[in-house]
Amino acid sequence: MSHVLLRHRDIPNLKQLDVYVEHGGFQAFRKAVTAMQPGEVTEQVKISGLRGRGGAGFPTGLKWSFIDNNNWPHYVVANADESEPGTFKDRELMEENPYQFLEGLAIASYAVKANRAYVYLRGEFWPVARFLDACIAEMEEAGYLGDNLFGTDYSLRIYTHLGAGAYICGEETALLESLEGNRGQPRLRPPFPPSYGLYGKPTIVNNVETLTNVPPIIEHGGEWYRTFGTEKSPGVKLFSLSGNVEKPGNYELPLGTTFRELIFTHGGGISNGRGIKAIMPAGASSSVLPATDEVLDTPMDYESVRAVGSDLGSASVIVIDDSFSMDWVVNKTLHFFKHESCGKCTPCREGTYWMMNVSDRITQGRATKDDIALLESVARQIRGKSLCALGEFSTMAVVTSIERFRDDFEAKTRTEEAEG
Amino acid sequence: MNRLLAQYPQQVKDILAKYPPEHKRSAVMPLLYLAQGDKMHITRQDLTDVGEICGMTETEVESIVGFYTLYHEEPGGKFRIQVCTDLPCALRGAEEFYAGLCERLGVEDGGTTEDGLITVEQVKCLAACHRAPMLQVQSGHGLDYHENLTVDLAMEIIDGLRQAARTEKKEAQA
Known part of the structure; x- marks a missing residue:
């Protein structure tokens, strides 16, 4: 099968404008602007069943339809802050298939009647931002961006904006705060960005991969997109596979491909002849799954992964082999979340700090058995008490690892007990 | 006198042009990168200069500098070598790689080499998990990724940076 998103793997030099145009590039944008009403564009995306690929899986067309048409101007912001440990898909799309992404952003802007769009990239994507700047300049030159596009009265400009190292800016309201020149701290919601977004104006924030799906959907129609994937999770997905795989x-x-096919057929199996122990399907924010046959044969779609006790999220699949102890894995995730908590909500700020401390004690062999219960108790108390999902995410690996890999934690506390 | 306006008038103008004129504050992050470029850290004067351009107090600008990890308040090396030791990279040996690199450079975690050119530090996920071990080099000119590394390969990159710094210094003296 040829690729829908990673088309650069089928077509050499797709990152050059002329090559992209030669292979049908900007036909979808032209069709949208010249032959479709904005509402019709949104309708096709709704029919496609496309769901947000940044992690939350919210239906994209539905999000677009929430834009408040009584308040102007409108903005669209592409979320290119890709920072979840284990996720590196948006970077490849922007580096290798940039025009399909930018065309998707342009179509989204037309659909919600925005004349200005931003690409918010994490600060570490500095060279990617400079590359996109060059692509945007070429699009302006070729008449795909600017005033009176395709002879209509629609105009659009796209700008890049670099963050400066903060995971939290991947959360859409924190991202908007950052773009406004503030610290990246999430806002209280509602109101949601489609009614109160950038500069307080109606704004759509979509992930890079989500937007890259849009040109083929408009070109071939929403029904075509449903021929991929499952009924409830239609379409194709980029799976970022990392950890102990070949x-x-x-x-x-x-969507709906099994873990087994991804890890063993595509990923070449586990490195160094080791056995597979655990899977984190959504990066560091995952509920950790033991790699049982039942889990390995689970289709990776939003519903099925939830049914076995985790979430698909951004589909950043981290594979852990049997040489690692899960208390160490949890410790790594806690150092991450403690560092990345923005500090706005007390349960998350203090909770991640204390979880990290207790987890350090366990991993360094300084803990008693009570510390396992303490760690779990702190984790459970963080849940449901913060403005955004970061606090929640920081507890996922903790609670599920203690529940599903308790022996690993107890092994670290046994010595002291025997001595005591 | 505002150093940024005096030294980089066109860049400042280009940065401001990206945002609606009534929302100059949005320019604070790119302006801070511009200010940091020369010395690889933000000075007190930079806070004043950036604040003056985008209508913020020094305290407000400093709150931005403190929040984001790619802005540096303290002077460090001319090049910052940032090694990802987060979970996916650590599963592929990044912690051993980092320890080996520190040893070869003769510095502690977060330290700066004796020649003052290289600061090494551990950072969180850089979206390059499939090519671990990896590092990024932050300098006044931006950021670059180096992937699929060994300590030897990393030392070659660092030797290249030192060479570039020497050439630059000679040119400046000439």
């Missing part, structure tokens, strides 16, 4: 990398597969 061939880590991005794989574009239909």
